[in-house]
Amino acid sequence: MDARLIVYALLLAAPLLILVRRRMNPLYRIPAVGHSDPFLSYWSALKFFVNAREMLQEGYSKYRGSVFRVPLLDRWVVVVSGAAMNEQLRKYPDDQMSFIDAAEELVQAKYTIAKQVHENPMHIPVIRGPFTKNLAALMPDVADEVASAVRDAIPDTGDEWVGVVAFPAMTRVVCRASNRVFIGLPLCRNPEYIDIVLGYTKDVAKGRFIMTITPILLKPLVGRLLPWSANALKKFSALVKPIVDESFRQFEHHGKQWEDKPKNLLTWLTEEAKATGNGPEIVVSALLSSNFVAIHTSSISVTHALYHLAACPEFAAPLREEIEGAIRRHGWGKQAISEMWKLDSFMRESQRFNGTSGVSVIRKAVVDVRLADGTVIPAGTLVGAAADATHWDEDNYDDAAVFSPFRFSDMRADEGERVKHQFVSTSPEYVPFGHGKHACPGRFFAGNELKTVIAHLVLNYDMKFDGDGARPPNRWFAAAVLPNLDAKVYFRKRQAASA
Numbered sequence: 396m397d398a399r400l401i402v403y404a405l406l407l408a409a410p411l412l413i414l415v416r417r418r419m420n421p422l423y424r425i426p427a428v429g430h431s432d433p434f435l436s437y438w439s440a441l442k443f444f445v446n447a448r449e450m451l452q453e454g455y456s457k458y459r460g461s462v463f464r465v466p467l468l469d470r471w472v473v474v475v476s477g478a479a480m481n482e483q484l485r486k487y488p489d490d491q492m493s494f495i496d497a498a499e500e501l502v503q504a505k506y507t508i509a510k511q512v513h514e515n516p517m518h519i520p521v522i523r524g525p526f527t528k529n530l531a532a533l534m535p536d537v538a539d540e541v542a543s544a545v546r547d548a549i550p551d552t553g554d555e556w557v558g559v560v561a562f563p564a565m566t567r568v569v570c571r572a573s574n575r576v577f578i579g580l581p582l583c584r585n586p587e588y589i590d591i592v593l594g595y596t597k598d599v600a601k602g603r604f605i606m607t608i609t610p611i612l613l614k615p616l617v618g619r620l621l622p623w624s625a626n627a628l629k630k631f632s633a634l635v636k637p638i639v640d641e642s643f644r645q646f647e648h649h650g651k652q653w654e655d656k657p658k659n660l661l662t663w664l665t666e667e668a669k670a671t672g673n674g675p676e677i678v679v680s681a682l683l684s685s686n687f688v689a690i691h692t693s694s695i696s697v698t699h700a701l702y703h704l705a706a707c708p709e710f711a712a713p714l715r716e717e718i719e720g721a722i723r724r725h726g727w728g729k730q731a732i733s734e735m736w737k738l739d740s741f742m743r744e745s746q747r748f749n750g751t752s753g754v755s756v757i758r759k760a761v762v763d764v765r766l767a768d769g770t771v772i773p774a775g776t777l778v779g780a781a782a783d784a785t786h787w788d789e790d791n792y793d794d795a796a797v798f799s800p801f802r803f804s805d806m807r808a809d810e811g812e813r814v815k816h817q818f819v820s821t822s823p824e825y826v827p828f829g830h831g832k833h834a835c836p837g838r839f840f841a842g843n844e845l846k847t848v849i850a851h852l853v854l855n856y857d858m859k860f861d862g863d864g865a866r867p868p869n870r871w872f873a874a875a876v877l878p879n880l881d882a883k884v885y886f887r888k889r890q891a892a893s894a
């Protein structure tokens with residue numbers, strides 16, 4: 396046959412094949428927000444980058460009780476719509492809807508984090524287990540570090556107001572407070588260590604972007620060449636490995652009888668590594684990964700809450716009264732924090748109102764999954780819940796678009812509602828920490844830590860925004876929800892302040 400004819404036949408057959416494949420793929424039977432066509436969907440994917448909130452809300456309103464899909468540059472994500480669907484999603488077992496596979500796909504963890512941690516994420520059981528069980532013992536150190544880090548972040552100007560760019564300041568406070576109980580003094584205050592930890596989120600993001608645009612066949616090759624995370628891990632290891640080695644040596648020296656071992660994440664990771672026949676390297680990687688999951692989410696969350704306080708200084712008085720009362724009764728610590736219902740409610744409302752992501756409860760279909768309404772989600776598809784739309788749904792919350800700081804503490808006044816409305820309690824209507832078996836295991840620590848930061852600020856400072864005093868709007872980058880990153884909060888040391 397004429398070679399030209401073969402080329403023409405192939406050119407004609409290729410789009411036909413694509414069309415047939417699309418017709419047979421159940422993914423394309425799920426309604427799309429934006430364009431579904433092969434080329435125009437890229438335009439919608441770009442639009443999603445700047446208009447994710449509106450697109451997710453559009454899908455949620457149109458397809459509530461079912462599902463819709465939104466385009467990313469390299470794939471479609473199916474979004475379940477409404478509280479009942481969130482509940483359905485979280486109930487699927489891991490061999491049908493996998494959290495680990497979804498996280499791997501979203502972050503390309505095997506290439507952008509560390510292969511070892513991807514294959515053995517041992518920080519997860521350690522955070523869920525001994526780290527969380529020992530929170531009461533950890534909190535005095537967290538409080539001490541918060542006080543010290545806040546002193547360093549907010550210049551002392553006597554009784555004058557001083558403006559501080561809040562997000563980077565809060566990020567450093569959270570980084571120091573978390574690492575005080577991840578690895579301890581003096582490293583948690585070491586500027587080089589802090590810079591590596593804080594830069595790591597960007598290192599992973601750069602690698603992830605490259606992997607997103609790399610064709611599947613080339614991923615193993617390109618993945619191995621990505622420099623950023625590997626360099627960060629090398630620098631992190633140079634600082635951390637000697638301390639981890641020492642922890643291993645101490646365990647060998649004391650054996651199981653080591654009664655007064657340091658209470659921190661490093662110790663429990665070492666214990667876990669030894670119990671599972673692993674060496675110090677995996678502990679180093681697990682420490683960096685723990686920072687990756689903890690610091691960014693917590694810094695964003697505490698900044699969101701701080702912005703509500705600065706925009707509405709009248710919220711401070713009832714919080715102060717409650718915090719001072721609890722400290723008078725118990726001294727500072729986990730017991731006092733657990734009695735601060737208004738503060739707990741304030742933080743929970745901030746998570747509901749803002750959150751860190753418009754999509755939560757992320758899973759990957761490992762097999763073809765048929766939902767209760769008959770929709771088939773083909774194997775390999777990423778699925779998530781429309782978190783922001785759920786949280787702003789009037790059926791779930793009265794006056795959902797109003798920031799109502801004490802709505803949850805008011806609900807807790809009813810004896811039967813005590814547990815349901817706490818900061819850490821997830822539900823189909825409340826998914827900032829995900830929901831179900833894989834709900835964030837760090838949320839118990841995060842709750843105590845973030846409340847410690849806000850309590851410290853409320854007790855020691857008056858806070859406000861300059862100008863018209865309004866809270867700067869949040870910024871969305873695709874589904875990520877960020878507070879304004881450059882806004883200044885003005886602080887004035889209170890005369891009656893304790894520290």
Ligand code: HEM
Nearest residue numbers: 688689692693696756757827828829830833834835837841
């Ligand atoms: C306010 C701060 C935080 C927010 C908003 C947050 C949010 C989340 C979310 C949405 C998930 C996925 C859950 C799902 O899809 O069902 C998650 C998972 C996780 N988070 Fe957090 N997180 C926070 C703080 C922390 C902290 C402080 C730690 C560690 C101390 C941590 C450790 C983890 C880990 C290890 C996972 C993976 C869980 C698994 O694989 O089962 N997080 N987090």
